[in-house]
Amino acid sequence: MEKVLEHVVEQVILHPRTPLAEPAFEAGGFADHNTPLIRNCWYVAALSSEVSRELTSRRLLGVDVALYRTLAGEPVAVRNRCPHRSFPLAKGRLEGDTLICGYHGMQFDPSGRCVNMPSMPNVPTNAQVRSFDVVERAPLIWIWMGDPDQADEALIPDTHWLNDPGWKSVSGQFHLKSDYVSMHENLLDQTHFPFLHPGAIGTPEYARSKLKIRRDGEVVIIDRLLKNSPPPGVYAVPTGLTGKPVDRYSEARFQSPALHTAFAKIVDPTPPPGAIAEYRFNITHIFTPETNGSIHYWWFNSRNFDLENKSSDEYLHAASAKAYLEDVDALEWILDVVQKDTEQQFDLNFAPDKPGLLMRRALYDRAAAEAGYAL
Template identity: 30%
Template sequence: MSFVKNAWYVAGWSSDFGEALVPLTILSQTLVMFRASDGQIAALEDRCPHRQLPLSRGKRIGDTIQCGYHGMTFNGAGKCVRVPGQDNLPASAYVDAFSVHEAHGIVWVWMGDPAQADIAKIFHLEELGHPDWHLHHGDKLHIKANYLNVAENLVDPAHVSFVHPTTLGNAASENVPVHVKTSGEAIVAWRWIRDAEPIGFFKAFGGFTGNVDRWHYYYLHLPSTAVIDFGSADAAAKLDEDDRNQGVRIFALHFVTPVTEDYTIDHWAHLRNTALGDEAASAQMDKMFRIAFAEDKEILEAVHEEEQRPHKRKPIRIAIDKGPNVYRKRIRDLVEVEATEDLGEPVHPVFVQHD
């Protein structure tokens, strides 16, 4: 098991949730989600405790879900409010409820111990909601691979020249050394390619005619949110590392959600300091991102498939793996801590104790 449970994960965009019952899976846990009449989103265990029908096969009755088999009915807190054919509501008649938080059009779910669900732990960037920055929700990339491989790829500048030669990289960067800083909260890998031809992305959006200085900073936050700060500026400006806002700057955001050990959804979006409010630019960028992410998907799925086959040798590690290595080590440590914590009783919503 490679999942960190005590964490907020992205379940989707705000626009995904309305009147309908939405089934989805996070950390192998099936959920049914819906937006209640007060606008709050509920997330419940998607299994009726009686005969195991997924509640998402039932129907909404007001702000409750009525099971499609025998009509047992649950409210948004997971509490059973009706058992057809009897008057009493047994204490065991509940489903787990999960905390949900919505911000900037992004819907987060806490998958671990409810007592530790703290919205202060949700990933945040000061540029989110800032008037000088434009946030654009991209799409969801479904990848048949373990999330660690997906996240690792997002702190790995070295693959860009080989996997994305026409969009995000080119041959100029193949041998440019990568810097890695692993001491902070996020793992960071970065490199500058100075005084080189702009890559496809900035030819399209930067309007550059001559050589540029280009940077790629990969920030990977535990358990699996990545920010890729990349941009370009005229080479003549000899931009300082801290003055990146003076160039054309984009934050590619990846909210990587483990679905199962073999399936991952990368919810991707971007923030930019250029073309604010320009939806045509957003659409064009999405198109280029889509090409690049499809390239990643192909590689990641092939790697995952190969990892399922028997090996006679351990994989080797090379210099460029520093960021990924530290990331995997940190995840292993978190998983181990959770495994050794005495979690006591299975997770259940608070009302059970109070009834």
């Protein structure tokens, strides 16, 4: 596949952007907004703080899911649709660990099994609501929406720094009208940083710096090194290195359909007495498709220094939220054009787009495999 992609980026490939259509898988394809959502994957259903004893609901991969906690505090996810008359179960109530439908009073345990049908002396054996495997790794609650026999907890991506006392995170979330393929592509496309996020994240020198692309299975990794150059604001202000030439090491990863991570190391070659020489930032982007054209998006900006500095917290939150809102706006504008413009467009791809093409190929192949296509 590497040789194939090397060839297509050298030749400048054309990729059609058309309104939503029935997908037809073929060898050598790339995922886009039409590609069926990948289900055999761990996605984030909610933050730990969003799930409580109060019933809530969220649409994930096109399925309405009801979320709550048992009396013991364990998170539960079941389909938000009673099997009797499709009443939304999140509009019912909890009694102990029993979820009671608000329409006819059918009662379900956390596994989704009906344990009582008030209007009948015996519980119907086929009365069951679908339950989903969920795993809490604070501050995240992960959910498996695919084949339950493939729900291996070992496949949950590592985000340990989000719950590590040696790191401090600021965070936020968006609901946006875009597709998760474009979101991954946006995060792997670092050449847009100086133009969409001038001053805050990208610099012209960083966009021109040489990148190295590598793969680990389906994981796509970008390495960059920019030496002797002032850092952008998002790193400069918290470190106190505004305007000072530093060495900047960065790694961006397409980890899974649900996760993109970016790791940055800022090295001050001439730190003043008593100051540290190395600063680390971990950026975590988490998104779960609501549909092919909408996403639940959570972001975290984490650092391993000066953890009690509230001013740094406030600056990092404001700068990050501004930059990611710029991404949200851009992606919503793009999908709006793609869906409403009826004239076919062939998007150009160039050499710097290779990481995104590798990601899109990986998503396409996974979606095709789930649909039963042997490419």
